[in-house]
Amino acid sequence: MRKGQYRFVAGFLFIPVALYLIFVIWPYLQTFGYSLTDWKGQSQTFNFVGLDNYTALFQDDIFLKAIWHNILFLVFIPVITILLALFFAFMLNAGGRGRAGGVSGVAGSGFYKIVYFFPQVLSLAILAVLFGAVYRSDSGGMLNGFLMKLGLVDESGPVEWLNEPNFVLWALIAVVVWHGVGFYLVLFSAAMQAIPRDIYEAALIDGAGRAHTFFRITLPLLWDSVQTAWVYLGIAAMDMFILVSTMTAGEYGGGPDHHSEVMATVMMRNFLLYGKSGYACAMGVVMLLLTLIVSVVMLRATRRERIEF
Amino acid sequence: MGSTTAENNEPEAPGTTTAEGVGRRDLIKRSAALGLITVPTMSFLSACASGGGDDDSSEDAQGETSTSNPFGVKKGSKLDVVIFKGGYGDAYAKAWEAAFQKKWGVTSTHTGTQEITGKLQPRFNAGNPPDIVDDSGAQQIPIDVLYKNDQLLDLAAVLDAPSIDDPAKKVRDTLIPGTLDAGMQEDKVVALNYIYTVWGLWYSGKLFKENGWEEPKTWADFLTICKEAKAKGIGGLAHQGKYPYYINVAIMDLIAKTGGLDAMKAIDNLDPKAFVGSDAAKAGVEAIYEVVEKGYLMPGTNGLTHTESQTRWNQYKAVFITSGSWLENEQLKQTPADFDMKFMPMPLLPDSKMPFEAIRAGSGEPFIIPAKAKNLPAAKEFMRMMLSKEWSTLFAKEANSLTILKDGVDPGVQLRPGTQSTVEASKAAGDNTFRYLYTEWYSEMDTAIQNASNELMAKRIQPAEWLKRAQAAVDKQAKDPDSKKNHRD
Incomplete structure (x- = not known):
């Protein structure tokens, strides 16, 4: 390396590392520090209480319930989103059979691709308002209004979608999936377009149907993208704060009666409303650990040999 | 924190000019090492504790005091x-x-x-x-x-x-x-x-006049109006279901008016018989549940936000709604000009200790x-x-x-x-006013009771279970050593 170059490179490295340390690592460490105290959140006075917060945490029914909900999200959100996105992406890129010789998507695929992407453009806040109107619990709600017109639901007994303990989680999953499919569709589409066309053509000549082409060619060659999608969706499922806190009942959401609680909403309520900030920090640390474990497990579990083309 | 980072930096800087041929890998390793050293030296626990300074608060703002200026406001501050x-x-x-x-x-x-x-x-x-x-x-x-x-x-x-x-x-x-x-x-x-602020029930004077209704003084009269309204396709009682705070106003008012100030203070003072074992609490919550059971709630009200349900009420979809006196200002734009918004105290249950006129204020x-x-x-x-x-x-x-x-x-x-x-x-x-204080003193207990009310209104639990859950919230709060400091006589 020539003189000065070292300094030049170090200059570039130093700033990102410093920013990362100050704005990511340092808050994590602080959170951990606070989680060992009885900090109440509004001043800088507190006592060291050791691991008391953590012991209390694992006897807290509400928090354990919240972890369970996060796990449910973790299973269902990635699976449903990825399956739908894969299916649509395949149909848009290699599902068409009409034209002779080439491999192409179904008719109008360019149009669909844009339409599917629309939800991704909306911010989560808008999404919450939008689906608030869809799930609204009286005749003014879109779902209820529709079902009433069909005569399936009685005017005097509308379905209180987000107030049904057994339905609220699914209602939330539907929102996330609706929002996410478009993005992963575009991601998978891009990856699919990188797959050489002659592989498909060869399969076609050998008489492979849509299902065969998908499972034998598309999916294996898309594995990297699927893995990425899995990790992103997994991390999103561990959070879910914005949707739950804005759409469901109660302060910072989580209602009815904690049936839609996620770790982040329990944490915020303890942090801000109850003034149990040290305790909330312990929840934050547990959230961090769980999210880390999930990411690592997902990356490991989905690791496969990479095919280059 | 800034100073320690700088110290670790110092020796590195002059080295850079002379270190020819340092590979990219070494550089990255060193940067990483630098990072690792920096973090622990920030002595994070002590830094947590001293985030804020102890600035002198009012050194510049203190002016001369006088009879017309008792605190010494300083001009120009x-x-x-x-x-x-x-x-x-x-x-x-x-x-x-x-x-x-x-x-x-x-x-x-x-x-x-x-x-x-x-x-x-x-x-x-x-x-x-x-x-x-x-x-x-x-x-x-x-x-x-x-x-x-x-x-x-x-x-x-x-x-x-x-x-x-x-x-x-x-x-x-x-x-x-x-x-x-x-x-x-x-x-x-x-x-x-x-x-x-005063809390209680609200109705439209216009709707009352059209139907020949009178302000109901007893719970039985209240239910009669709800029944007549239901026959006409109007909901009896609306509440802001997404925020169970509001229905708690109705429940707690009924408890206080039935059992008198003692019933109210029992709750604020975390009495072991505040809910379970209190006749007033039982009567109050059963009265509210009667509204639910007989189908006098405005359809869907359990899932609506405050603006949604209040606007529905302004559209004559319900006769009564519970709220405090901020309601009128909050609904200024949604209220029809001839709505004639009226406030009334909670109607009485039989054998109430307080008169009808008593209000939470x-x-x-x-x-x-x-x-x-x-x-x-x-x-x-x-x-x-x-x-x-x-x-x-x-x-x-x-x-x-x-x-x-x-x-x-x-x-x-x-x-x-x-x-x-x-x-x-x-x-x-x-002088017949009352005011609960547990909502200001114990946010966690308040939330737990609100959750129970939400379940009650959705018919998922019965009054007996509501009483148990409310009592459990009280008992849990009573165990917190901090709660000993709050008491009212």
């Missing part, structure tokens, strides 16, 4: 005002600030916001709070939490100062009796709940002065002026609500029908 911009807006505060500047030459920085916690929590933590705050709304910082952290000024100095309207009296003696109680923590007034919208405010003299004076007839009238004009100042509004001010009916109701109530 600055006042930092943060106002919750919710149902009452913040125009009133701007009017105050203009008046304050005119009188004292103190300019104000005005922040009108709904995100009180988001904006202020970091400032409290950093020891750099505003001078006066309207700590209200969904995102208020709970007063009990602020108090426990020693962030609040004891307002005794303001309350014992001479009143602006009549310097012979103390400010404290010009207020409606009992209105300071809601701002008490332990035995100090640390929050000035400025707005005089008290002060709301806590204004606080942070203990570490930079300009304490001006903040105190500002609060003293808030409790003058001039500023109280300004408030009534801008925000359609009354303040805790006795006869605080110029008779010349024309009030809206709802506000007018609250004035009449509180006159009729006289």
